[in-house]
Amino acid sequence: MEQGFDEPIAMRAGVGGTVAVRLETFEGRRAVVARTASDRRRGALARKDGESLAEAARTAMRLRLPLVLELASSGADVSEGIDALHGWGGAAAAVATCSGVVPVVAVVTGPVVSGPALLLGLSDLVVMTSAAVAFVSGPSMVAAFTGIQIGLEALGGVAVHSGASGLCALVSDDPADAVAELLGFLPRHADEEPELLPTADPPDREVPELREVVPARGNASYDVRDVVRALADDAVVCELWGGWAPQLVTGWIRLGGRPVGVVANQPRSLAGTLDIAASQKAARFVRLCDAFNFPILTLVDTPGFLPGKDLEWRGMIRHGAELAFAYAEATVPRLCVILRKAFGGAYIVMDSRGLGNDLCLAWPGAEVAVMGAPGAVQILHRRAEGTARRRLEDDYTEQYLTPWPASERGLVDAVIDPADTRVALTATLASLATKRESLVGRKHDAGPL
Numbered sequence: 001m002e003q004g005f006d007e008p009i010a011m012r013a014g015v016g017g018t019v020a021v022r023l024e025t026f027e028g029r030r031a032v033v034a035r036t037a038s039d040r041r042r043g044a045l046a047r048k049d050g051e052s053l054a055e056a057a058r059t060a061m062r063l064r065l066p067l068v069l070e071l072a073s074s075g076a077d078v079s080e081g082i083d084a085l086h087g088w089g090g091a092a093a094a095v096a097t098c099s100g101v102v103p104v105v106a107v108v109t110g111p112v113v114s115g116p117a118l119l120l121g122l123s124d125l126v127v128m129t130s131a132a133v134a135f136v137s138g139p140s141m142v143a144a145f146t147g148i149q150i151g152l153e154a155l156g157g158v159a160v161h162s163g164a165s166g167l168c169a170l171v172s173d174d175p176a177d178a179v180a181e182l183l184g185f186l187p188r189h190a191d192e193e194p195e196l197l198p199t200a201d202p203p204d205r206e207v208p209e210l211r212e213v214v215p216a217r218g219n220a221s222y223d224v225r226d227v228v229r230a231l232a233d234d235a236v237v238c239e240l241w242g243g244w245a246p247q248l249v250t251g252w253i254r255l256g257g258r259p260v261g262v263v264a265n266q267p268r269s270l271a272g273t274l275d276i277a278a279s280q281k282a283a284r285f286v287r288l289c290d291a292f293n294f295p296i297l298t299l300v301d302t303p304g305f306l307p308g309k310d311l312e313w314r315g316m317i318r319h320g321a322e323l324a325f326a327y328a329e330a331t332v333p334r335l336c337v338i339l340r341k342a343f344g345g346a347y348i349v350m351d352s353r354g355l356g357n358d359l360c361l362a363w364p365g366a367e368v369a370v371m372g373a374p375g376a377v378q379i380l381h382r383r384a385e386g387t388a389r390r391r392l393e394d395d396y397t398e399q400y401l402t403p404w405p406a407s408e409r410g411l412v413d414a415v416i417d418p419a420d421t422r423v424a425l426t427a428t429l430a431s432l433a434t435k436r437e438s439l440v441g442r443k444h445d446a447g448p449l
Helices: 047-063 082-097 115-122 137-144 150-154 158-164 175-185 224-231 276-292 311-313 316-329 343-349 373-380 386-400 404-408 418-431
Strands: 018-024 030-038 066-072 104-113 125-128 131-136 238-239 248-255 258-265 298-301 333-342 360-364 367-369
Touching: 018 047, 018 175, 030 175, 047 066, 047 082, 047 150, 066 082, 066 115, 082 115, 104 115, 104 175, 115 131, 125 158, 125 175, 131 150, 137 158, 150 158, 175 238, 224 248, 224 258, 224 298, 224 418, 248 418, 258 276, 258 418, 276 298, 276 316, 276 343, 298 343, 311 316, 316 343, 333 343, 333 418, 360 418, 373 386
Parallel strands: 030 066, 066 104, 104 125, 104 131, 258 298, 298 333, 333 360, 333 367
Antiparallel strands: 018 030, 238 248, 248 258
16 A cells, blocks of 8 residues: 655644644545644644644645545643634534535544544544544543443444444554545545446346345345345445444445445344434435445335334434435435335335436345235234235235336336346446436525434
């Protein structure tokens, strides 16, 4: 990996603080890098450090290059008081202006605490090492306000942020390689497309192994990553947020050399149902892909939204709408493949034809319906029992739980042999390469958050 100083950056911010800014190259990909020196006042950010971070963001915007923030900081410099707070506030404003224009990747190599930790939340992607810790309020404050004693790792360690909080997209003890992997997929800025790379993997390669990947029993699980790897060039997948909301897989692959974002239900976890975290994870990834011109491939196998009083009270409606909104707003090419179950509202928000996808394919065993047979019979024939109920369920399955009714109505473009899936997707992506949409001028959307 080539990484090093390329050329000086004219800095208008303060110098001599804990933040150094330079132009670096990660395996041929240039980026503006702002790095804190954690051995100086434990990385505490003075006002001039905030100004340096802000200048790094403005430089990235000016050069139209990705911004990489390598952070290890004890927070705002207490000795400076309000000036230090103002400094990182200015940095936050400058980083926010990068959103959707140039990629912002944050790397956490040690503790990042207090207000500056919010810079991680402003980043598109966060890489954390095993030594990373991040939180807004530390253990002593938690104990003072709640009476709960908790350690650093339990409060904001890498296991927390790669799983429960969803902050961390990648965990790596070689963050430079992780950044190189991410920048290898991302374009330099939003006005160019992700780079099309030559590949020795034929675009017309059949994938006969996909005929066997979905079990015959409808309630049996399988690993949807097997499907993703089979479709990807050379079986290479860059999975993001792998530990967060595991019932949904998100990541980047290449199809015929073209970078593609993948959103896939994972039957191995909660049967592939959607909950709040899964909806947020997919919506965030769809918006990231749309911002930086990645076509989106959605692989559907979901029986619906996960039911529960707690989920409803915490806002399942709002967060489920985030995913529908993200897909409906996306202007990049969007391809959908229904692998098995596609039921109810979860089917709709997983980039259904109603949300405007460009291509919808289904495998022969796909079940596209409002709900499964037992639930439908319970509603339609509440009094039926025993043999009569089983016969009604069999009739419902035969009549409705197939892809053909959706295909007849134009909601599925074609029912294909699973072995032909890669061929169909690469051909469609090639034909959609010039897709462009005229966007309505507006300040910004007011979608659900």
